[in-house]
Amino acid sequence: MPSGLVALLDDVSVIARAASASLDDVGAGVAKAGTKAAGVVIDDAAVTPGYVTGFTPDRELPIIWKITKGSLRNKLLILLPLALLLSALLxxxxxxxxMLGGCYLSFEGAEKVIEKLGGAKHGETLEDPIEDPASFEAARVSGAIRTxxxxxxxxxxxxxSQVEDTTLLTxxxxxxxxxxxxxxxxxGxxxxxxxxxxxxxxxxxxPGATAQAFGRVLLRAMPVVLKLLGSVGTLAMLWVGGGIILHGLEELGLPQPxxxxxxxEHGLAEATGSLGGVIGWLGYAAASxxxxxxxxxxxxVGMHVIGHMRSKSHE
Structure with a gap:
């Protein structure tokens, strides 16, 4: 009996050590993955505010909460199972x-640039009179969740890519x-x-003068900041989309672009001394x-031509 108890305790000890090692693997994987994904996180944070600007203050947080729930569904219910299946089977x-996703982001970003330059607008915008606020909000949330x-x-x-050598559970x-x-x-x-x-x-x-002054600075600055973030968001769609395409072509055997x-990137980094890292990254982002x-x-343009041809065929 004592020997059986010792064996049982030994088994528990082995399981505990394995669990501890597994948790260490998970922690290391999370740290590596989070660091590598930091650039896309910044892009995501820059893109999103554009979807909630212009709404009344009482709708801003509910809209962000809807997008947050959609983002969690994207990651946990769609992308996580798909990533695990593809990594295991295909x-x-x-x-x-x-790369298909990169094409979509590039299209979305280019469409916004075309609209800014005076091209035809696609769908209702905040500059237009909004006849149905609920449906407009739903469309905005849907667009944010797609992006x-x-x-x-x-x-x-x-x-x-940072945890591909670990177990499926990890x-x-x-x-x-x-x-x-x-x-x-x-x-957040x-x-x-x-x-x-x-x-x-x-x-x-x-009542305090310092608080009032700081408050006035925030009130004046935030419209400018939100407008700037909208522009950064458009640029982020383009540089992430372009970057995905460049990386994909490289992986598929076409590394020249x-x-x-x-x-x-490297030429700018070497030519700008202490600011080389920042300037080089900006050069890479601009080229992407x-x-x-x-x-x-x-x-x-291709979608416009196809749409025009379809409308002609229905006349």
């Missing part, structure tokens, strides 16, 4: 799927934790950004955005 399909799906796919793919737990932490971080930051004008208004009504862009803009504009 890993070569991951890059083409991501989030592509950005989340990139985050999950980057994260998967991969699943690490990807789930990365998805949850990134979603909470991004949309977005909520703070869009509500800063309310904070400014609250401070401006406080990516090499040219990386050459620009240009790729995304050209590709997205070509897709937009």
């Amino acid at each position: 890993p070569e399909a991951i890059i083409p799927v991501l 989030d799906l592509i950005l989340s796919a990139e985050i999950m793919a980057i994260s998967l 991969r699943a737990v690490a990807l789930a934790l990365v998805g949850i932490l990134i979603t909470v971080g991004v949309y 930051a977005v909520a703070l950004i869009v509500k800063m004008d309310d904070v400014g208004l609250h401070l401006a009504r406080k 990516a090499h040219i862009v990386h050459g620009i 955005a240009l790729v995304g803009l050209v590709l997205g504009a070509a897709i937009a």
